[in-house]
Amino acid sequence: MLRNDAESYGVVTILFHWIIAVIFLGQILLGYLMVRTGNYALQFSLFQWHKSLGFLILLLSGLRLLWRMVNPRPRMPDGISRIERAAAHAAHGFLYLALFVIPLTGWAVASSSPLQIPTYAFNLVVIPPLPLAISDQAEAFWTMSHAWLAYLSAIVATAHILAALHHHFWKRDAVLLRMLGARRPAPVRPHADPLRIANKDTRS
Ligand code: HEM
Numbered sequence: 001m002l003r004n005d006a007e008s009y010g011v012v013t014i015l016f017h018w019i020i021a022v023i024f025l026g027q028i029l030l031g032y033l034m035v036r037t038g039n040y041a042l043q044f045s046l047f048q049w050h051k052s053l054g055f056l057i058l059l060l061s062g063l064r065l066l067w068r069m070v071n072p073r074p075r076m077p078d079g080i081s082r083i084e085r086a087a088a089h090a091a092h093g094f095l096y097l098a099l100f101v102i103p104l105t106g107w108a109v110a111s112s113s114p115l116q117i118p119t120y121a122f123n124l125v126v127i128p129p130l131p132l133a134i135s136d137q138a139e140a141f142w143t144m145s146h147a148w149l150a151y152l153s154a155i156v157a158t159a160h161i162l163a164a165l166h167h168h169f170w171k172r173d174a175v176l177l178r179m180l181g182a183r184r185p186a187p188v189r190p191h192a193d194p195l196r197i198a199n200k201d202t203r204s
């Protein structure tokens, strides 16, 4: 099933979610490590990887959002309180926003830096700079915004992951399973229940 339906996520939504999630978490780790390494040759290459993967996230998130707009949204499983519902919507909304705003602020860092180091996405495409002021102050502003947003989103993503694990191991509902591709089990038809059939037989 490619598309979502009222109960389950389709393959395309699931692939978008997991591919972007892995690259996003990797980007936070890569970003953290690359600005702290003392090996400058390695740092240059890590920066190029970081920028390329960031643009890939931007592209995939655009496609993901379009796909989401033309697909039904599976309803939440029963037994989820209003507060949980609101928290889930807020976290998902924030994470969607982060998928666009973080790469854009990263692009702003590269564009406003007086060093003007060109960005070659995966050594294939030259990404032009954004039309922004170029100065040390501008670079410092965008760097701080980029880093704060990235680490804030890491906190929200951690809460999101813990919530998914809570649903799976504590509440034992289908929230995580359906993002892993599980379909809602078919309801058991009364005549397929052997116990009911046996009881019926002894009564007649
Ligand atoms: C979702 C995608 C991205 C995430 C999660 C992310 C995350 C991060 C993190 C955690 C850091 C380290 C911040 C610090 O400790 O100072 C960082 C640094 C950086 N990122 Fe990103 N980033 C993303 C996309 C991008 C993109 C698309 C670009 C550029 C085109 C970019 C350019 C940079 C640069 C230049 C730095 C170094 C800033 C400095 O000089 O300290 N990032 N990023």
Ligand code: HEM
Pocket (backbone or CB within 6 Å): 017, 020, 021, 022, 024, 025, 068, 076, 088, 092, 093, 095, 096, 099, 157, 160, 161, 164, 165, 175, 176, 177, 179
């Ligand atoms: C191990 C890591 C992760 C797990 C276990 C996980 C789990 C889940 C689950 C179970 C859902 C479905 C919730 C529902 O049906 O209401 C979901 C949705 C979502 N997740 Fe994650 N997630 C992970 C990582 C991430 C990351 C890193 C991001 C951020 C970039 C993210 C962004 C989202 C968004 C935006 C949705 C809403 C999807 C939609 O309704 O269109 N997830 N996640």
